[in-house]
Amino acid sequence: MSETSPLNLHLPTPACYADAQRSGLQAQDVFEGMTEHLFYTLGKLAPTASRHDLYVALSFAVRDRLMTRYLAGIEAIRATPARVVSYLSAEFLIGPQLGNNLLMLGIQDEAAEALRRFGVNDISEILDVEEEPGLGNGGLGRLAACFLESLSSLEVPATGYGIRYEFGIFDQLIRDGWQVEITDKWLKAGWPWEIPHPDQACFVGFGGHTETFRDEHGKLRSRWIPAEHAIGIPHDVPVLGYRVNTCNRLRLWRADATESFDFYAFNIGDYYGAVEEKVGSETLSKVLYPNDGTDEGRRLRLKQQHFFVSCSLQDMIRSLDDRGIPVREFPDHWAVQLNDTHPAIAVAELMRLLLDDKLLDWEEAWAITTASVAYTNHTLLPEALEKWGLDLFGSLLPRHLELIYEINRRFLQQVRLKYPGNDQILRRVSIIDEDGAKAVRMAHLATVASHHVNGVAALHSDLVQSELFPDFAALWPSKFINVTNGVTPRRWLALANPQLRALLNETIGDGWVKDLDQLRRLEAHADDDGFLARWEQCKRDVKCHLTSYIHRHTGVLVDPASLFDVQVKRIHEYKRQHLNALQVIARYLRIKNGLDQGMAPRTVIFGGKAAPGYAMAKLIIRFINGIADTINSDPDMDGKLRVIFLPDYNVKLGERVYPASDLSEQISTAGKEASGTGNMKFAMNGALTIGTLDGANVEIREQVGAEHFFLFGHTADGIVDLHRQGYRPWELIADMPELAEVLRLIEQGHFSNGDGDLFRPLLENLTGRDPFFVLADFDDYMRVQDEVDQVWADRRRWNRTSLINSARTGYFSSDRSIREYVSQIWKAEPFPVTITCDLAAGPESGAAGG
Numbered sequence: 001m002s003e004t005s006p007l008n009l010h011l012p013t014p015a016c017y018a019d020a021q022r023s024g025l026q027a028q029d030v031f032e033g034m035t036e037h038l039f040y041t042l043g044k045l046a047p048t049a050s051r052h053d054l055y056v057a058l059s060f061a062v063r064d065r066l067m068t069r070y071l072a073g074i075e076a077i078r079a080t081p082a083r084v085v086s087y088l089s090a091e092f093l094i095g096p097q098l099g100n101n102l103l104m105l106g107i108q109d110e111a112a113e114a115l116r117r118f119g120v121n122d123i124s125e126i127l128d129v130e131e132e133p134g135l136g137n138g139g140l141g142r143l144a145a146c147f148l149e150s151l152s153s154l155e156v157p158a159t160g161y162g163i164r165y166e167f168g169i170f171d172q173l174i175r176d177g178w179q180v181e182i183t184d185k186w187l188k189a190g191w192p193w194e195i196p197h198p199d200q201a202c203f204v205g206f207g208g209h210t211e212t213f214r215d216e217h218g219k220l221r222s223r224w225i226p227a228e229h230a231i232g233i234p235h236d237v238p239v240l241g242y243r244v245n246t247c248n249r250l251r252l253w254r255a256d257a258t259e260s261f262d263f264y265a266f267n268i269g270d271y272y273g274a275v276e277e278k279v280g281s282e283t284l285s286k287v288l289y290p291n292d293g294t295d296e297g298r299r300l301r302l303k304q305q306h307f308f309v310s311c312s313l314q315d316m317i318r319s320l321d322d323r324g325i326p327v328r329e330f331p332d333h334w335a336v337q338l339n340d341t342h343p344a345i346a347v348a349e350l351m352r353l354l355l356d357d358k359l360l361d362w363e364e365a366w367a368i369t370t371a372s373v374a375y376t377n378h379t380l381l382p383e384a385l386e387k388w389g390l391d392l393f394g395s396l397l398p399r400h401l402e403l404i405y406e407i408n409r410r411f412l413q414q415v416r417l418k419y420p421g422n423d424q425i426l427r428r429v430s431i432i433d434e435d436g437a438k439a440v441r442m443a444h445l446a447t448v449a450s451h452h453v454n455g456v457a458a459l460h461s462d463l464v465q466s467e468l469f470p471d472f473a474a475l476w477p478s479k480f481i482n483v484t485n486g487v488t489p490r491r492w493l494a495l496a497n498p499q500l501r502a503l504l505n506e507t508i509g510d511g512w513v514k515d516l517d518q519l520r521r522l523e524a525h526a527d528d529d530g531f532l533a534r535w536e537q538c539k540r541d542v543k544c545h546l547t548s549y550i551h552r553h554t555g556v557l558v559d560p561a562s563l564f565d566v567q568v569k570r571i572h573e574y575k576r577q578h579l580n581a582l583q584v585i586a587r588y589l590r591i592k593n594g595l596d597q598g599m600a601p602r603t604v605i606f607g608g609k610a611a612p613g614y615a616m617a618k619l620i621i622r623f624i625n626g627i628a629d630t631i632n633s634d635p636d637m638d639g640k641l642r643v644i645f646l647p648d649y650n651v652k653l654g655e656r657v658y659p660a661s662d663l664s665e666q667i668s669t670a671g672k673e674a675s676g677t678g679n680m681k682f683a684m685n686g687a688l689t690i691g692t693l694d695g696a697n698v699e700i701r702e703q704v705g706a707e708h709f710f711l712f713g714h715t716a717d718g719i720v721d722l723h724r725q726g727y728r729p730w731e732l733i734a735d736m737p738e739l740a741e742v743l744r745l746i747e748q749g750h751f752s753n754g755d756g757d758l759f760r761p762l763l764e765n766l767t768g769r770d771p772f773f774v775l776a777d778f779d780d781y782m783r784v785q786d787e788v789d790q791v792w793a794d795r796r797r798w799n800r801t802s803l804i805n806s807a808r809t810g811y812f813s814s815d816r817s818i819r820e821y822v823s824q825i826w827k828a829e830p831f832p833v834t835i836t837c838d839l840a841a842g843p844e845s846g847a848a849g850g
Contacts, residue, residue, distance in 0.1 A: 037056070093135060
């Protein structure tokens with residue numbers, strides 16, 4: 001709890017505001033809350049309640065305890081306005097909420113005791129019932145979730161804005177080795193963590209035309225006459241900080257139609273037409289990332305982005321209006337962060353709202369926009385820097401295109417003054433791409449309008465300035481900064497790894513949960529053989545749990561004493577899962593040829609989803625599963641090598657995998673990964689990293705020490721040199737006999753039931769273009785994998801290195817990242833909320849307001 005003076009909140013009904021029966025944190029309080037919700041909310045009696053009923057009842061009981069803090073924060077901001085961070089993101093991969101909120105409140109043991117009174121002796125039986133919210137895909141959405149949690153834990157007022165997708169990206173099945181996508185119906189049984197606010201709906205327009213007119217002062221203005229509208233209904237998800245009263249919110253927008261049912265159409269027999277508007281509007285929030293391989297898919301994706309951005313900005317302006325704050329003070333109250341280019345349309349939409357709705361002049365509107373908006377770049381890959389064709393953009397958002405033209409005209413005039421006569425630089429920096437099919441470059445729009453542009457790792461930020469946006473960096477060198485990503489230690493260590501948490505609490509106290517730098521104190525035990533044995537036992541315990549999970553879900557038995565060598569992340573060629581697969585085949589061949597002396601027994605674990613339209617990534621999944629089928633059925637591999645592909649990798653599964661991993665595979669092509677956050681989660685849980693100098697690997701190696709990191713491969717500069725010299729991968733094979741044997745085995749169909757054609761596209765890609773330099777790094781990768789085997793054989797050295805990796809990950813807490821955003825970009829201040837009315841005493845004095 002904050003130590004600051006209490007806020008005197010003048011609440012009309014304090015008994016309802018902090019009802020002791022719904023705020024208590026003892027086991028009896030939780031039990032009574034569950035009983036109440038079983039009876040009154042679910043209409044069930046305890047003897048007939050299912051596991052799902054108990055999950056819902058416990059979730060509602062916990063949500064009750066969030067509400068006091070949630071509403072207190074809203075009232076505090078209303079009473080004493082402060083600058084609020086507005087985090088706009090197309091994804092929020094927030095993961096299961098029940099276990100996390102129990103941790104935040106400090107009532108895990110109390111909840112477990114309450115469940116025992118219902119006959120449930122293991123709380124994990126209830127936690128496993130929860131469906132994972134399908135609100136994100138990968139690192140981008142998980143980062144947003146970590147940041148929201150850290151903002152609350154650091155008591156910085158914030159709202160995350162996104163879309164309430166009815167269906168997530170997809171659930172992944174593996175059939176005959178291939179990825180099969182099925183609908184992610186995560187909302188099918190309801191979701192107790194959201195609070196709908198239909199009274200705060202927003203209208204959003206699309207299409208139509210613009211027209212000019214003169215206002216009452218004779219000033220020429222424009223208005224947009226949309227051809228269609230949708231309604232955005234906000235659904236709020238409370239985001240509680242760790243042992244504080246700050247409970248921020250994630251506001252997700254659900255699309256609805258302005259008119260749900262056309263009686264006239266129905267009465268004349270047009271039954272589809274009667275609900276056509278409803279179906280069309282609600283499509284906006286149906287699915288995460290519609291396939292943009294078609295014109296309709298691209299149109300829907302742009303509509304989605306405008307929909308949630310417009311609702312969010314309207315919501316921010318409305319919050320000022322409701323408090324009587326002039327819109328000219330918008331930057332004093334809202335710090336708007338664009339999480340990648342998906343919400344970049346916010347620049348044009350904020351200008352439209354200020355110019356057309358609030359009737360400000362251009363200079364004032366632009367000053368407000370540029371003082372409010374900042375942009376985080378997350379990728380150097382050209383295909384991820386969104387561009388929208390002018391025809392599509394103009395037909396959907398005609399007023400916004402007019403505004404972008406004007407922003408671009410004024411911006412290019414500035415560039416001409418700095419670089420007179422240099423048409424080439426004008427073409428490079430223009431928001432409108434004039435090469436080929438003309439398009440709006442959203443990253444350029446975000447860069448021009450933002451007061452800061454940040455990369456997400458030191459190397460990435462350097463490349464953003466030197467390779468991606470060099471002309472912009474020359475224009476505005478002070479605009480570009482670095483904020484290295486981080487992950488929350490609450491979910492990824494305290495919650496995911498209770499065995500290690502208990503050991504840490506016993507050894508150094510529990511202060512590390514809020515101050516991860518305190519893990520440094522572990523180094524005092526790095527040469528204590530007794531402590532290292534306990535450290536190893538913690539790892540063995542969680543590996544046994546993962547071993548059971550693997551057997552239940554794949555049918556394969558693995559040895560928890562083997563080295564768990566893990567690569568779990570989105571499947572993409574630049575992440576080079578196929579490089580890992582090649583080393584597995586090389587290891588297989590060494591065993592078959594009797595050359596495995598000194599090799600550690602390994603369980604190689606893969607997991608991740610491929611985009612539905614990404615054929616090569618889906619072939620890589622099939623390749624991995626083909627290797628797994630061959631190796632796992634070969635008696636010669638028993639006790640030496642197993643390969644596992646874990647289907648449907650998500651946050652819930654990550655909570656099992658990261659703590660159980662011994663070796664973290666971070667092997668992307670140098671210069672391609674912006675940061676990565678999985679690398680941080682692995683290291684935090686004591687895994688050793690094998691990796692290239694890419695993304696945050698560079699900083700992990702700096703923090704843990706070069707001697708505790710398995711480094712291989714070309715650097716980013718080395719990759720550039722290879723490219724410039726004319727990289728010819730086929731010429732490398734003659735000098736690498738082990739690689740040649742691996743490729744020959746694949747070509748012969750050894751891992752595809754004799755079908756030599758199945759993996760031919762992958763082989764031709766590697767031996768022809770090899771766009772991500774897999775073959776160039778293969779030999780060095782194998783050399784360092786041999787080093788891994790040697791270190792693993794020395795158990796004391798491995799355990800000591802594991803401890804040091806964990807002890808030195810304080811820098812990679814998302815709390816550190818947020819402090820840097822707050823001080824360097826957002827200029828926001830912590831705003832502690834102290835609740836004046838008494839809440840029932842919790843298990844610790846700091847767990848509730850005072």
